[in-house]
Amino acid sequence: MTRNNDIKALVFDVFGTVVDWRTSISTQAAVFGAKHNVTTDWDKFADDWRAGYGAGMAKVNAGEDAWKLVDTIHRERLEVILHEHGFPDIDEEELADFNKAWHRLAGWPDATNGLSRLKSKFVIASLSNGNVALLTNMAKYASLPWDAVLSAELANKYKPHPSVYQRAAELLGLKPAQVMMVAAHNFDLRGAINAGLKAALVIRPDEFGDSKDPDLEAEPDFDYFAKDFHDLADQLGCK
Amino acid sequence: MTRNNDIKALVFDVFGTVVDWRTSISTQAAVFGAKHNVTTDWDKFADDWRAGYGAGMAKVNAGEDAWKLVDTIHRERLEVILHEHGFPDIDEEELADFNKAWHRLAGWPDATNGLSRLKSKFVIASLSNGNVALLTNMAKYASLPWDAVLSAELANKYKPHPSVYQRAAELLGLKPAQVMMVAAHNFDLRGAINAGLKAALVIRPDEFGDSKDPDLEAEPDFDYFAKDFHDLADQLGCK
Numbered sequence: 001m002t003r004n005n006d007i008k009a010l011v012f013d014v015f016g017t018v019v020d021w022r023t024s025i026s027t028q029a030a031v032f033g034a035k036h037n038v039t040t041d042w043d044k045f046a047d048d049w050r051a052g053y054g055a056g057m058a059k060v061n062a063g064e065d066a067w068k069l070v071d072t073i074h075r076e077r078l079e080v081i082l083h084e085h086g087f088p089d090i091d092e093e094e095l096a097d098f099n100k101a102w103h104r105l106a107g108w109p110d111a112t113n114g115l116s117r118l119k120s121k122f123v124i125a126s127l128s129n130g131n132v133a134l135l136t137n138m139a140k141y142a143s144l145p146w147d148a149v150l151s152a153e154l155a156n157k158y159k160p161h162p163s164v165y166q167r168a169a170e171l172l173g174l175k176p177a178q179v180m181m182v183a184a185h186n187f188d189l190r191g192a193i194n195a196g197l198k199a200a201l202v203i204r205p206d207e208f209g210d211s212k213d214p215d216l217e218a219e220p221d222f223d224y225f226a227k228d229f230h231d232l233a234d235q236l237g238c239k
Numbered sequence: 240m241t242r243n244n245d246i247k248a249l250v251f252d253v254f255g256t257v258v259d260w261r262t263s264i265s266t267q268a269a270v271f272g273a274k275h276n277v278t279t280d281w282d283k284f285a286d287d288w289r290a291g292y293g294a295g296m297a298k299v300n301a302g303e304d305a306w307k308l309v310d311t312i313h314r315e316r317l318e319v320i321l322h323e324h325g326f327p328d329i330d331e332e333e334l335a336d337f338n339k340a341w342h343r344l345a346g347w348p349d350a351t352n353g354l355s356r357l358k359s360k361f362v363i364a365s366l367s368n369g370n371v372a373l374l375t376n377m378a379k380y381a382s383l384p385w386d387a388v389l390s391a392e393l394a395n396k397y398k399p400h401p402s403v404y405q406r407a408a409e410l411l412g413l414k415p416a417q418v419m420m421v422a423a424h425n426f427d428l429r430g431a432i433n434a435g436l437k438a439a440l441v442i443r444p445d446e447f448g449d450s451k452d453p454d455l456e457a458e459p460d461f462d463y464f465a466k467d468f469h470d471l472a473d474q475l476g477c478k
């Protein structure tokens with residue numbers, strides 16, 4: 001078992017781990033659709049929008065694309081799926097605002113209070129592939145009490161590239177082993193471990209609805225396994 | 240007069256503008272001195288420590304030194320002044336901790352509540368020459384409710400280099416003119432204006448004690464002039 005008194009900071013995956021992106025996007029998309037007289041399966045719309053995310057980032061990490069913000073990846077994908085779901089042409093200002101639906105995601109029920117408990121004992125920071133502006137606006141919208149907003153943007157690579165995790169530790173003035181990644185996704189925790197960080201799996205069974213199986217089991221070298229942020233706070237001895 | 244509805248984010252100088260570095264450093268230094276049986280003028284000790292700051296950063300901006308964190312600049316200067324003030328040799332662990340005195344600075348009396356009021360209407364972020372780790376630890380110590388911790392470290396240049404201000408706007412996803420720099424130092428506000436930002440002078444008459452005159456008068460192209468953060472919040476229409 002990890003001696004948790006070596007851990008000084010917790011860094012968090014955000015989409016799926018802290019916020020419920022699927023419900024938030026499908027809800028906002030339904031409102032946007034109603035305005036334009038469009039009816040479609042809004043959960044599928046959210047999944048289709050999200051589907052551009054991994055591919056867009058993989059191209060950056062592979063060097064096929066220059067550095068590109070997640071806001072841009074979202075926007076490029078949005079322009080594809082709007083037509084597929086029957087939307088008419090939308091003017092630029094409205095499109096730019098709707099693309100920021102990803103800045104307005106609601107936290108899981110334990111997010112704000114659980115993070116506050118963890119913050120009482122550790123430095124807590126985002127460490128998302130989302131860009132700094134997106135994460136900053138989201139923190140304000142969803143009352144996420146970060147000590148610092150860290151992002152893949154500050155490494156110009158996307159998780160699970162090791163430099164993202166190492167850059168976060170460097171910016172916090174800590175050794176990688178003093179930082180623990182908290183995520184609902186095993187691939188992200190594997191990336192963190194490869195970069196020398198500690199790893200905590202927090203399961204989010206409802207992240208994908210019925211569209212995809214979430215990660216619910218820790219791998220043997222993960223340091224913590226928790227049902228939610230309160231459970232993690234309990235295990236880490238936070239008040 | 241600026242139409243303040245164009246301003247989306249406020250970025251803040253920290254040393255002197257948000258926190259009272261001189262009192263905080265002299266107080267911690269006196270405790271450290273007592274432990275080592277050293278008596279000296281602790282306000283002068285604080286001023287002497289601070290005196291290494293500008294010169295260290297100027298060398299980086301001039302290209303004479305490679306990028307170097309403020310933590311490192313503080314440490315190099317500390318090793319010089321300890322002997323000048325009669326300290327014996329100090330072991331590494333204790334020295335490293337004392338160097339972090341700069342992470343433990345108290346806010347001016349209006350800092351936390353004034354920033355909270357400004358946060359209700361604007362994105363608020365640090366924009367200090369201090370490194371991210373220093374600013375993150377200080378925010379926790381002094382209860383500074385930043386939406387995001389931004390730093391010269393993210394531009395690899397020091398204020399007043401224009402790239403520091405422009406990088407902050409970029410990371411916030413805003414145009415420079417949508418961001419207002421808040422500082423107690425005219426040179427910093429001049430740097431911000433040169434980079435396309437708005438500028439608000441908040442005066443801090445006690446920053447330097449009786450050792451140096453503070454900036455107390457706005458230049459004609461500054462957008463706001465305030466006595467403290469509450470006054471600024473009033474002028475910006477914050478609750």
